[in-house]
Amino acid sequence: MIVSIAIALPRSPLRVAPVRAAVAPLVVNIGVVGPGKVGSAFLTQLRLAAPRLLRECNLQLSLRAVSDSRHMWLDCDDDALNGRLHGAQIWRPAELDEFAAYVAGREGEVAVLADCTASDIVANHYAGWLAAGIHVVTPNKRAASGPLDRWHKIARASDASGARLHYEGTVGAGLPVVQTLRDLIDTGDELLAVEGMLSGTLAWLFNRFDGSVPFSALVREAHAMGYTEPDPRDDLSGMDVARKLVILAREAGVALSLDDVNVRSLIPAELAEGSRDDFMANLGAMDAPMAALLADARAAGGVLRHVARLDGRHASVGVQVMGTDHAFAHSRLTDNVVRFATRRYCDNALVVQGPGAGPEVTAAAVFTDLLRVAGAMGVKRCAC
Template structure:
């Protein structure tokens, strides 16, 4: 399910061509774009950008110039860069230490607006954001590692962005294309105050909780979700709750709270005895989840409630990811199968919170979240002659 976690894959299609230039528009904003990680999300994004480019240019909004794509083992550039090619013997073989050369290429020699889009799930890539932002490159990403990783790196990213004016945006890190980060940003920017953020940030866990009605063992549902491709290749990556906790940290930091992953009380659905097994051994022994989950379900029913996997964050600094018993009429009790739900309780939205719900994973909607970030940056560019 967690298909919003992009992977660095070999690009399955011929390397992309630069966007075809449309008729020249006078005084149109221009943005040089480099994409890191043309996996499922990156490829969907390239398709969306290519399809939208004529319209964006016709409307005078922005002219995008795709300057390069970096995959795990090779890199494609929009020009014959003699120096780069010579370093790679002309074979355009990608090596990790070429990321900075790639960034320099996208940034260009003449002053121009340039954007790096990180669709990898790589911590090494995230570690480069501060330097790229300091150099004036905008960065957009669905990669959760910067937003939920070391606080020092996060602060370095914010500081670099503030100093250079380059923008760092990451709407797609939380529930893919759903308007979550921007909505929170707008609330805060207009003077509202976050009291609590809550939700179900994992479509996989929402599906499992929704389907877990006692008629089938929990492990059978996990096997089914695994077979349907709803889970990560190793279902423990979903069941551990860590991916949800990362989203919670990102929202907390958006609200200005210095939260780290260690501060989140995460209840893993994986018993300790199964946590360090090989994936195959885990899949073999998954029925050991059934008894504890059946007990939790029975408890919930005894209280007249439903069992849901809920993330919670509040202004008192409490952050948790856990199975919770909710009243049967709770907004989260009626979500549609794999939907994500996020609700913000604020000073203005205090009696009834503001709620956003919908599919929170998938390459196309994740790519659209990235694309919306790109458009926000494009709007803010100065028009160059």
């Protein structure tokens, strides 16, 4: 039986022949949930980097299984994954815990699940997986920004088993944001404030919005280029940015929930409900209020930027007027910017900036998280 699958899977087996090594390599068995854009990019990166990691770090990456919301493909790395699944492969309706058990089934080896979905349902499984000793790496914001009781349950499961949850890709994609904050806190620094441009889409819109064309035209253009979510309201609402701010707050020890964030949506109240098509047809309703905001910014000698801010326990997300001497005024394209003001970095902040969205850089964050798990299992990761 040949089953065609539409996702981009690695063209050759990930597992490569072990080199002769004095010590047996650490074997990390990998399961990927959600082989969409990010998941596919992650699979490609794994395949390309695996030979070097085996040779230089004695780390053997073994792709065991891939699951989407309806199917799973097992034994991916044994002579398959050529974009088609062969008859010897098993596929069946996806049962995530069964999938996880399959990935984890090898004694003396490490199991890592990469959740490349944006699904709350998958996040519901983390605590169980971690309790079973299965590590989880993910750019999925649902767990780290979701209900606090679930988050605490996840933490307890991780504490009890020692299995790790890493989620660098949730904020700024591949930019070093979450780990940087972690290092500051763990070495005893104190977070005074975080200020960020955390949406590449909104950064692009406000970098471009100079009054020469209506705001709605820019939203249409961004939508056509694939810069926005399928429904641009998912960007314009600011909720995605708010999730990222909650994640940073929790990393710094501030137990915020999404409800605690003061989010000023860009969506006119009359367009908040209704279908996507209705929204796109009535985009023009945004133009007058946005033009007024721009006029105010100019009168104040500044520019408009979409900013997330955490100051103590006070968290807010929305459009702000920034002076032209502010670093955010000089951002470009879809750059994300995160400024950490801490006790040590108080005169000038610690700033991380760069493209904060896209399948490849998001997948790289997942991969970095996976390498942190391997590092915690003793795999050497330094150049010397």
